[in-house]
Each structure stands twice: as C-alpha cells, then as structure tokens.
Amino acid sequence: MSNPTVRLLGFPPSTFYQTAALALAEKGVLFETDMPALAEPDYAKIHPWRRVPVLVHGEVSIFETLAIAIYADAKFEGPALQPLDIMARAKMFQWISAFLDYGVNSILQFSVRERFQKALRNQTPDEAIVEQHRPAMNYFCAQMNSQLSSAFISGSSMSIADLFLIPVMIYFANTPEGREILANNSNVARWLDSVRGRPSVMTICQQVDWTM
C-alpha cells in the first residue's frame, strides 16, 4: 500500500524524475506519482522554473532533484545514500556536479534528449548535433570509467551520484553512440550491468523500452 503523504510530481520517462524516484525507492519509501500540468499558473508556486520533479511530503514541498535526494536520505529510514567517509562524500558531490554540468551538456542534452524527446514528438534527431557533441560524451564516459575502479561512483556503496547517472546511462546505452562508447569503457559497462539488476532500477528506469 502506498504512503499517501509522499508524492513525487513528475513524468516517468524523465531522467531527473527517475533519480528522485530511485532515491525514494532505495530508502524503501512508498510514494505516489502525480503528473503535473507545468503550464498551470499555480505550478510556479511549487516549482518556480516549472520543471519536474517536485517532492511533496505532508506540508513540505521540495524542488530540484539533488535537494529531494538529500531530504529523502535524511528524513527516511533505510540504507544511507551518502558515504560517511569525507573523501568518498566529496567524490559523490564531485560527480553529481560533474554530471549536472558536463554530463547534462553532452550525453543528456545531445544524445538522450536529442533522440528520445524527438522520438516522442515524432521528430527526426539531428545526427550532426549528436556527432558534434560526441567527443564530449566520449570524454565524460572516459572520466567515469577511470572513477569506476570500485563498484560505485564514490566507492563500495551506492550513493546519490550513482542515482543521477543511472537513468541517463540506461537511455544512453540504447543509442548508437552510447553502445559504441560503452564498448570502449568496460568499467562503465560493468557498473551499468550491475545496477540494472537492482529492484529500484528495474521498476523505475526500465519501463520505457526504447532502443534507437
């Protein structure tokens, strides 16, 4: 039975929604998903930039995925999503920040969104745009590959950094450029194979079976 006091506003195919949903699921929190009308005047009161996700927990409403994940980790019981070790925690934030800047501005924007968002709108992806950004995608994956000598991004246990990367990399692995790049980055491929088997990831990230 779902807990009616925890609601996640968002759209199941959205990678940022999926990151927030993974954080809740990994904590063992049952939640309801509501799909908001972003253009409604009142929506700006809960998300000033009219995006998803938004977490609503009783009287509390939080926008921005990182804030939601940190709140979920502190507020709910269940396995910790942030390492205690200071270096591991710094690595976690380093990779969240790297993803939100360099990963979003390469893999998410110019492969995943270019292909899957356009497919949703019956538009053709611009292959020239994908090609133009391929070196940055390659570089991001190579850096991830070096980082992934342990099981997870910030060490031996899963953290919020993995939760940001998992949804995007699952989509990316289903694109032509993603398949090629992952074939050259075996640590990333191994990490992805292993996290794909988690119940939270199977439920939240693999509902949409899109292969490009």
Ligand SMILES: N[C@@H](CCC(=O)N[C@@H](CS)C(=O)NCC(=O)O)C(=O)O
């Ligand atoms: N900085 C935001 C980014 C969220 C974001 O970009 N969400 C996308 C979906 S993945 C969205 O709401 N898009 C709707 C729109 O742009 O109209 C966060 O971390 O939550």
